[in-house]
Amino acid sequence: MCHTVAVTERIDHTLRGRWTPSTAELPPHALKLLRQRTGLGDVRTPARAPEVPGSSLAADARTALDAVVGPGFVRVDRDSRLGRAGGLSYLDLLRQRGDGDLAVPDAVVLPATPEQVTDVLRVCAEHDVAVVPFGGGTSVVGGVAAVRGDKASVIALDLVRLDQLVSVDPVSRIAVLQAGLPAPEAERLLAPHGFTIGHVPQSYERATIGGFAATRSAGQASSGYGRFEDMVEGVRLATPVGEWRLGAAPASAAGPDLKQLVIGSEGAFGVLTEVSLRVRPRSVVERYEGFVVDGWERGASAVRRLAQRRVLADVTRLSDVDETEVSLSLAGGWKTAALKGYLRGRGLKEPCLLVLGWHGASEAEVKRRRRETVRGLRAVSLGKPLGEAWRHGRFNGPRQRDALMEVGVCVETLETATHWSRISRLRESVREALRDALGECIVMCHISHAYETGASLYFTVLAARDADDPVGQWQVAKAAAGEAISGVGTISHHHAVGTDHAPYLEAEIGALGVAVLASVKRTLDPTGVLNPGKLIPGGIVSGG
Amino acid sequence: MCHTVAVTERIDHTLRGRWTPSTAELPPHALKLLRQRTGLGDVRTPARAPEVPGSSLAADARTALDAVVGPGFVRVDRDSRLGRAGGLSYLDLLRQRGDGDLAVPDAVVLPATPEQVTDVLRVCAEHDVAVVPFGGGTSVVGGVAAVRGDKASVIALDLVRLDQLVSVDPVSRIAVLQAGLPAPEAERLLAPHGFTIGHVPQSYERATIGGFAATRSAGQASSGYGRFEDMVEGVRLATPVGEWRLGAAPASAAGPDLKQLVIGSEGAFGVLTEVSLRVRPRSVVERYEGFVVDGWERGASAVRRLAQRRVLADVTRLSDVDETEVSLSLAGGWKTAALKGYLRGRGLKEPCLLVLGWHGASEAEVKRRRRETVRGLRAVSLGKPLGEAWRHGRFNGPRQRDALMEVGVCVETLETATHWSRISRLRESVREALRDALGECIVMCHISHAYETGASLYFTVLAARDADDPVGQWQVAKAAAGEAISGVGTISHHHAVGTDHAPYLEAEIGALGVAVLASVKRTLDPTGVLNPGKLIPGGIVSGG
Structure with missing residues (x-):
């Protein structure tokens, strides 16, 4: 081939x-900050080859x-x-x-x-x-x-x-892509047709089309391009009992939307081999801009109003005070002392960074959309450089984490989503749970996906790694966060269930929800070979 | 109570x-038109009381x-x-x-x-x-x-x-409504809170919240407010094996979206008792306007471009030439001869009516949105009266049908949806199938729901009723239309499956799709008491 x-x-x-x-x-200066805030020591912890x-x-x-x-x-x-x-x-x-x-x-x-x-x-x-x-x-x-x-x-x-662009329908703006295509390769294949998927999660550089669909991924520009499931027009799923294809029309009332049963099935119902995606013309103009809002509550309300007025920027990202401080500190090139002085001068006591990004077909379109977004937004613009700095480093998280691992940091992220009326309480209780579990640590949070009725919360945790039991240290913290989330928000907004969230699924979808998932699995995977232990709590895998 | x-x-x-x-x-003049075009006779056919x-x-x-x-x-x-x-x-x-x-x-x-x-x-x-x-x-x-x-x-x-407004969360803009609430009553209860659902299908005057969810309804303003499933934040479903609640967050990656398995389940999996809905502020300004486009192809392309530019009006409705002619003829108050002359004078040989409606919080907002929509739209505006006339008569279909039934007309509607690249071919083949089956008849069509990747097609059929076998006459025509649709578009865009479309479901969702539905039904309704013969082809209703 x-x-x-x-x-x-x-x-x-x-x-x-x-x-x-x-x-x-x-x-x-990043190391210094970590030592100050997490009690991180000076010991390098080299990796050993696993057995x-x-x-x-x-x-x-x-x-x-x-x-x-x-x-x-x-x-x-x-x-x-x-x-x-x-x-x-x-x-x-x-x-x-x-x-x-x-x-x-x-x-x-x-x-x-x-x-x-x-x-x-x-x-x-x-x-x-x-x-x-x-x-x-x-x-x-x-x-x-x-x-x-x-x-x-x-x-x-x-x-x-499975790395082929199977077909492009330029009139309907639908591309059929094989599941193994990494996102950048998919974009590279679509570019000559003038189209983009517009799906850019932090895992963009390595993650695949099939993985996005299997996990209900949401990209950093989800406010503009939608969550991945919003883009899926059709699926082709291989199962042990044969192939299943879905996707006759852009919308349908021919029974339940079974596509939404396949999307998010995490390899437990079958293996996605092709995904039909709604694509859009590649943007000609992209503008990213940094703003600062005074305080989390004001910031969250501002993002909520943007979502409810339906004038969100394509990328809309609000950091809390802690994340803002660390972000500005870690971005070494930034004269953070000067910036802080400037913000204080503008009366911003609790600066929360708000990054907004608009994509469009022309300067005029981006300008018009920006005007709609910022109208009534009580935020101080810090201009394009801060927005561009965010965009430049948008996929750096995993690399930064590797570096942090090397110097003995316990570093992980977790996320959830809930309705607006519960968002601040949930943020507070997750922060509290993590701090109680980890002691001295940095807990940062941002909203990166906003909807009319609610938003996601994305937490980054930094602590000194427990040299004796690093696995146990995080398991305790993760369980504490999971307990705080369970019953208030979803156990995952875009990371999926896997093994780690399976214990919390029943609380979210009910015993009947679990029974329904198990019955679908028995139908498509009667002997239970597909991705055991994932998605379905209690490992219900065999036929019955 | x-x-x-x-x-x-x-x-x-x-x-x-x-x-x-x-x-x-x-x-x-309407009767005259029907006699000319369908061979309708002069005999009234009184109803008999059924046994x-x-x-x-x-x-x-x-x-x-x-x-x-x-x-x-x-x-x-x-x-x-x-x-x-x-x-x-x-x-x-x-x-x-x-x-x-x-x-x-x-x-x-x-x-x-x-x-x-x-x-x-x-x-x-x-x-x-x-x-x-x-x-x-x-x-x-x-x-x-x-x-x-x-x-x-x-x-x-x-x-x-079950007619209660259970709760309103004004911050998250979510209302919990009981399933038996008729749409107008739901709107009446939400009005004091300043909210609307914005869901106005032709069945609005009688249909209920639970029915909308059970059938994946789409309202006339779906381009603005979304399809009903887009509004559903949560569901409460009664089943023979207990109650099932879903809806933890505005979006989630906690496995497949099981809510989308309940929505559209048509009473075969359970009975919806409560639905949590995303609501919006009631609009202050509404503007409806009639336009005319020259020819179906140009009209469909124009609507496609609006959808793909994401500047659709909240109501966007394109009639084909036949529907335009009949609409204008039946709207007795309209000086149709003068109008036709005017259109000919503007070079419009095949006038297709395009009704656009915008809802907004202010004149300025509606004006701005209208400007975005009509920019580059090659259509002749006929002004607000034609738009208002459509709005005024928007729920009259069922009443008109009653009147037509009285005078011996075979009158029915059917609908589908497909991707843009197939839309005109599908319209033509359904028209042909209906004409072949019915002989002399009027087949009208409109697009009322447009998406970036495709649109719905809604057909209205008028023929002289076969006095000897009126049921058989329509069954033949409906089967012909179903065959034309099957494999090209969805068997239903917003009417659901029921008994009538059940024979076509397997062709659309596959044998595995039917097996999955049957397995879910066995889990939630082990003895098969729920709505037998609906949704699931072949009436798979008992446990297995």
């Missing part, structure tokens, strides 16, 4: 992108898989398997550094077509092999953990070779 | 609103139901049962006029609370009684037909007493 070279590169890149301890360094047991994939299963995808595309070598052992959560990174038990798949299987994916699932069901669908491997909730459940072995089903 | 008088009135109104042959008369068999509700079931809702609220009299015998499709109206077999429920049960609904379902499951949830009774697809399936008897579960 014409894409062999590119794909081989990407397969290797997937491996290279992991296990290489980051060499990025934190600026000295990798031998593959327990049975010979007959191996032979059958070889027959489907070709012998070169079933890999059992250490590097390939280690390269797909879990995702990018803090606990994953700890495990990959040798802390805690790392689940490693018994093999990596690399199908080239949707048909091969269906055949692989059939073979796995026949041979008692669990299947973990693997895209960019960027899950931060255990969604790609190599859990075998009650199966004899487990494979990572890496979709990297 | 405080609402007893109002409810009693509404219960009686439900009865009064049916069976009374309409006394509305058609203007003479109503005795109730076969068993005495012990009756006693158990009495115990739940109170003796006055289980009704077995002829009028009550006849008043809930089916919906408002052409075939329903024929059956109610004595043509064809009318399915009549064995009893009408009127619960007062969500808890009573759950108890009624439990009792029905225990006593082998099928349950048809009944709101406004406006289904045009057989959704409320009193089908008993394999059950001993069937009740209409009329939700008219």
